[in-house]
Amino acid sequence: MKNVSTRRPTFLEALIPIVFLIIIISVSILKFGADPQIPLLIATIVAVLLGLKLGYKWDEMEQGMISTINSSMQAILIQMIIGIIIGTWILAGIVPAMIYYGLQILSPGIFLPSAAILCAIISVATGSAWTTAGTVGIALLGVGQGLGMPLPLVAGTIISGAYFGDKMSPLSDSTNLAAAVTEVKLFDHIGHMLKTTSVSFAIALVLYGIVGMKYSGSALDTAQINQLLDALKQHFYISPILLLPPILVVSIVVMKVPAVPGLLCGGILGGIFAMIFQKATLASVIIVSHYGFNSETGFEAMDSLLSRGGLDSMMYTVSLIIVAMCFGGVIEKIKVLEVIAEKLLIFTKTRGSLVLTTALSSIFCNFTMADQYLAIVVPGRMFRKSYEEKHLKLKNLSRVLEDSGTLTSSLVPWSTCGAFMMTTLGVHPFAYLPFAFLNLINPIISVIYGYTGFTMEKDDEIIEIEEKKIEEKKLIENL
Known part of the structure; x- marks a missing residue:
């Protein structure tokens, strides 16, 4: 039963939890190096106190929290399954094979577009732009420097490729979060993003090709790349057949199989392939599925790249989604x-x-709240109703959130993503910003689609309901 004594907050009152969140997130992340969960929890307490002042009972607000969490449960389940997939696919040599064959595309004449494509492949395979930048990205910086290329240019290329893969990977936490916030099916979200991101990435690759022509006569120092290739070959059985599970999972998605059983098939295939091709035991498959793969080869670049995955590894993101x-x-x-x-x-x-407005709000959140997750969550909840009122499917909203929120996060020096990239690559975000072509182009493409209506899908069910209401109203008036 609704509490009749409740009132709507004034605009200034409504700003209190938002402004408080901006302040506490900024201080906690930038000054104390904290993760966003506890600041978010404290901001939730402030919002609850405001709700009590407005006349809402605790039970009402608790139900609001539970209802919102329930809407994200599918994404949470998918996130947990993805942790299992990452662990088993590394153990099976599937991810190492994707990296191994991806490294083969490097060529002196087209180093920049090749590097962007390589980073995209690895980021799709791992679901993490951070992992890609922190491993292969560092190796590519050394190769680019050997070709006489400016470090900001190479760093921008790495960022573009890494975030393309991160954004398009079903293993990515930000991709799952955007789908959860807007209550859109994961693969519907990814498929809709492809319509803007593929165009943006194609433009970026052309630009990298044009810029890279200046360095086409340089010799490619492949020592670091060959070292990684040798390490992968030494510790894993590498064969094109290991690419079969990703192909099968993609095929399952195309056949419109629901995400949870489809991804579970991917995890099961990973375990089977691990036992067949890498001679793993059933016990090791179970342990890696839970705790992730731990690479201890002594080769730091490979150990850092492959030591990840497992159900436990997703609990950070699950807790973040819940809070x-x-x-x-x-x-x-x-x-x-x-x-x-x-x-x-x-x-x-x-x-x-x-x-x-949605895109600018997400970018504003990145600059003020210093976290890409909040750049997805806050505008996602704020503009959902507006998209529905304009009869737009919510996957249009989820796409804009990623086109702007996810892709601009690494361009802000004081955000978690920007700070990580600056520390990892040794290049200031404002220095590589002009060369992060995908990250700059994608929000623009998204807005152009919005104004032209291209691929902005309408929600036919809402339109039909409203048309019926109009017809019923006319019928009543005629009577």
Whole structure:
């Protein structure tokens, strides 16, 4: 039963939990190096206190949190299965094989586009732009430097490729989060993103090809790459047949099999391939599925790249999703998002302006809240209703959130992603920003699609319901 004494917050009151979140996230991450979960939890407490002041009962706000968490449960299940897939696919040599064959595409004349494609392949395989940049990215920096290329140019290329793969990988936490926040099926979300991201990546590759022509006469120093290739070959059985599980999983997706059973098949295949081709025991498959793969070859680049995965590795992201959903559930329940969204609605009269406002809000969150997850969660909850009112499928919203929130996160020096890339690659984000072509182009492409309507899919069910309501109203009026 609704509490009749509740009231809507004023605009200034609605800003309290948002501003508080910005402040505590910024201080916690930038000054203390903390993760965002506890700051988010504290911000949730502030939102609850505001809700109590507005007349809401704890039970109402708790139900808001539970309802929002329930909406993300499929994504949480998928995230846990993905952890298993990563572990078994590394143990089976599937991920090492993808990396091994990906390294073969390097060529002196087309080093920059080759490097971008390589980073994209590895990031799709691992689901992590951070892992890609921190391993193969470092090796590519050395190769690029040997060719006489400016480090910011090579770093921008690495960032573009890594974030293309991260964004398009079903193993990526940000991809799963965007799908969860908007309640869109994971592979529907990925398929819809491909329509903007593939165009942006193609443009980026052309630009890298043009810029890289200046260095086409240089000799390629492949010592670091060959060292990694030798290490992979030494510790894993490498064969094209190991690429079969990813191909089968993609085929399952194309056949519209639900994500959970489809991905479970991928994990099971990984375990079977590990026992057949890498001579792993059933016990090791079970342990790696739970705790992840631990590479101890002594070759730091390979150990860092392959020591990951497992069910446990996903608990960080699962906890982040749950806490973020708690915050989103409370501010949605007490109508904070509704009040703020109403103020922004003056800028969202058309479909294009709605997409533009969503993109700018995600970028603003990256610069103010210093975390890409919040750049997905906050605008995702804020603009959901507006997309529905314009009869747009929610996968349009999830796509814009990633086109802008995920891809600009590494360009902000004080954000978690920007700080990681700056430390790992040794190049300031503002230095590689002009060369991170994909990250700059993708938000623009997304906004262009919004204004032109290209691939902006309508929700036919909502349209049909509203048309029926109009017909019923006319019928009543005629009577």
